Amino acid sequence: MTSQDYSALQSQLAALTTEAFRPDLAEIDHLPTLEIAKIMNGEDATVPAAVTARLEDIAAAIDATAARMARGGRLIYAGAGTAGRLGVLDASECPPTFNTDPSEVVGLIAGGPSAMVEAVEGAEDSAALAAEDLAKLGLTETDTVVGISASGRTPYAVGAVEHARAAGALTIGLSCNADSPLAAAAEHGIEIVTGPELLTGSTRLKAGTAQKLVLNMISTITMIRLGKTYGNLMVDVRASNDKLQARSRRIVALATDAPDAEIERALAAADGEVKTAILMILAGIDAPAAERRLAGSRGHLRGALTAGQ
Template sequence: MTGLRESLGSLATEAVDPAFEALDAVDTLEAARMMNQADAGVAAAVERVLPQVARAVDEVTSRMRRGGRLVYAGAGTAGRLGVLDASECPPTFDTDPACVVGLIAGGERALTTAVEGAEDSRVEGFRVVDELAVDELDTVVGISASGRTPYAIGAVERAAVRGCFTVGLACNAGSDLGRAAELAIEVVVGPEVIAGSTRLKAGTAQKLVLNMISTLTMVRLGKTYQNLMVDLRATNEKLAARSWRIVREATGAADADVDRALAEADGEVKTAIAVLLGGVGAGEARRRLDAHGGVLRDALTDLGTQGEHHAHH
């Protein structure tokens, strides 16, 4: 136990910052200011690791193009953030739920309840990765603020043995997790307002990096056109309204034409845009999209239009 005490003591994420020791003595607004000031440095810490983030995106993209998956593995807050990021990909980018997967120590119950001791098992990390039968087309991202969570390290180690590309996302430099992975993304955000409470700055930093990895991978895969969500799935009224606005924004077409194109395209935003900008039927629009791996920009170029009908042009 003493060994663990000493090694935790050396971690930036566990350090006690005297700047925050009056947190319980000041008024609420001042306390909120302290937290806000602490948070202000998070984006700058992420900025320092952008080259590593970009490499992760490129590695994930090249594998996903060949049918690979993106798998996140973590315990506690880190695990929840991975599950959150994974669960938001299908509605935003119309991905198959099996395509981006979030694994959390202790399983689904751990999303809402602290499952004691779950994070301490490297073997559990091995097991979940084996269960998914990952291979060289998959990427496994271990997430751990301290960078020493056995579950995340176990998942990464096992994934590496199985030929995956592995990433270690941590908030301490020179972390065990970073060393275990092929690519380390270590966002050093420093001591938390509440010492050791890594759901704060460390959690925010991890959320920012995960946002980038999943979003930019989807952009590279052609899930967007310009900065529009053209692969979204209209599963409710809000999304149906958003689909309509995106088609109009991308094409500048008259309302009735947007209605007609979306109806013809069975609600597929990308197909409807290709129908309007390419002047083709839905069947031909789909054929061109398929020929270009779903990348709308390339399909439009093929159809002899560069989206010059955009409302803003």
């Protein structure tokens, strides 16, 4: 990069609210620890309001995502640094929480898996790298790609959205600055303006918190729309350890009020599938019949219950 290029980049960064300097915090290192904690907590408390201001944009993006996923599409996050790590984190939580296949919700981070724990120099500056990563996934028109970037200008995130949109996929751009190139490139732009950080330019703070809140909404509400829950119960939870097995039993109990012995029998017959066990108990049917009903309702437990009435 030439000195002229660096000068241009510095000008771009100086215009971003996430990079703004807070003169009122210039002496923060002289303050008592409790006072710094109070200031930081006060800064964090402003984030939910910034998210609230964009709930209509978030809801529209979620409805569009759920519609694509209902047709067999995937949810793909793409970002660099903290933003990329948050996407990978959200994607990795979906299989145990909603029993999704790891290929259904995917997190791409600039520089590959090693970038989760160690910065890969220059990876975030490549839009072409994002296109390559998406091409490896065999992107289709039923997929949704969410570009994540606090600045809203990261080439990897912008490049991912541009490539995905050209391929006909649904695109969402999540940033923390207004009028961002990322939002402009996406079909659904979500700009959560969190303002200057406690530490100048440290967007793992308020911007990172805002991104985490929005990603929580995108994945969770999409899965609710896809029938992965029954009320607020995680009926598609994958019981892969002792804690989750205990949670599975509790979910069946909360949904059915059945005695322990009946719950154990149903879960055993359903091969541990919580949704199937609940339907068996509430509808008074065996496991094969429950599985057929669930298949007929595309996995929606409420629909399967209604079908038998």
